[in-house]
Amino acid sequence: MPSALCNEIKGPSLDIVIAQKLIKDYDGLRAVDAIDFTIGKGECFGFLGPNGAGKTTVMRIISCFMPPTGGKVTVFGTDVTSGPSEIKSRIGVMPQDNNLDPDLSVIENLIVYARYFNIRKSDALRLGRVLLEFVELQDKTHAKIDELSGGMKHRLLLARSLVNNPEILILDEPTTGLDPHSRRAVWDKLNHLKKQNTTLLLTTHYMEEAEKLCDRVAIMDSGRIVTVNSPADLMKQHGGNLEDVYLKLTGRSLAD
Numbered sequence: 250m251p252s253a254l255c256n257e258i259k260g261p262s263l264d265i266v267i268a269q270k271l272i273k274d275y276d277g278l279r280a281v282d283a284i285d286f287t288i289g290k291g292e293c294f295g296f297l298g299p300n301g302a303g304k305t306t307v308m309r310i311i312s313c314f315m316p317p318t319g320g321k322v323t324v325f326g327t328d329v330t331s332g333p334s335e336i337k338s339r340i341g342v343m344p345q346d347n348n349l350d351p352d353l354s355v356i357e358n359l360i361v362y363a364r365y366f367n368i369r370k371s372d373a374l375r376l377g378r379v380l381l382e383f384v385e386l387q388d389k390t391h392a393k394i395d396e397l398s399g400g401m402k403h404r405l406l407l408a409r410s411l412v413n414n415p416e417i418l419i420l421d422e423p424t425t426g427l428d429p430h431s432r433r434a435v436w437d438k439l440n441h442l443k444k445q446n447t448t449l450l451l452t453t454h455y456m457e458e459a460e461k462l463c464d465r466v467a468i469m470d471s472g473r474i475v476t477v478n479s480p481a482d483l484m485k486q487h488g489g490n491l492e493d494v495y496l497k498l499t500g501r502s503l504a505d
């Protein structure tokens with residue numbers, strides 16, 4: 250790669266998500282409290298924190314599912330409140346909860362989802378098969394959703410989030426509730442996407458997940474970002490593993 254291009258790709262101007270003083274209130278409860286962060290192209294950025302820290306709220310705002318109460322968020326340089334359809338066409342979202350359609354088969358779930366992106370049915374079928382192979386569910390192509398294990402449903406949600414070949418993949422607790430084997434299978438797929446330069450944005454309360462996947466993590470506590478750094482630097486600065494770092498910085502454990 251020519252070095253000029255390389256600098257362009259690595260340079261700070263390629264922050265593709267920028268949040269400034271982002272606030273979200275729910276009926277008087279401040280769930281996200283004036284946070285700032287930037288996410289670079291090709292980066293794997295994690296929000297690490299216990300339940301209730303505000304992680305899902307941040308993901309929903311970036312995904313244009315709901316507007317912020319205050320502050321500003323841009324994705325690809327476009328404000329989430331002014332250009333949601335353009336942003337949604339270029340991102341993939343894997344939600345925290347399974348929202349697959351139980352009345353449709355595995356492949357039908359992908360085909361119907363592809364319609365939101367104006368992908369023709371014949372193309373969607375071809376794409377669906379490729380994605381099922383990627384997540385190793387080709388044997389379940391015509392299965393019903395309730396015939397899938399928890400790990401398989403997670404992998405199908407991941408496949409569905411890739412239907413529009415997204416530049417940013419947003420994953421809300423991609424492995425919560427999975428057994429260690431299924432968790433590792435999802436990590437493998439995410440590492441593969443990372444190598445292809447897909448920007449990954451994930452939330453987790455598993456430090457092992459943050460350590461394995463993330464280039465940088467934002468440590469969240471009660472709607473605030475306590476610090477942002479690479480897992481390795483955090484552990485070097487504060488000593489111990491990420492759980493110890495979390496305890497040191499917030500006074501509480503990730504399991505809280």
Ligand SMILES: Nc1ncnc2c1ncn2[C@@H]1O[C@H](COP(=O)(O)OP(=O)(O)O)[C@@H](O)[C@H]1O
Nearest residue numbers: 275278280298299300301302303304305306307
């Ligand atoms: N739709 C909602 N209405 C009211 N309160 C909410 C809603 N969604 C989340 N909250 C509250 O906002 C806070 C942050 O929630 P959330 O973003 O889901 O955190 P996390 O994903 O880190 O568990 C919590 O106190 C939660 O109860």
Ligand SMILES: [Mg+2]
Nearest residue numbers: 304305345421
């Ligand atoms: Mg959540």
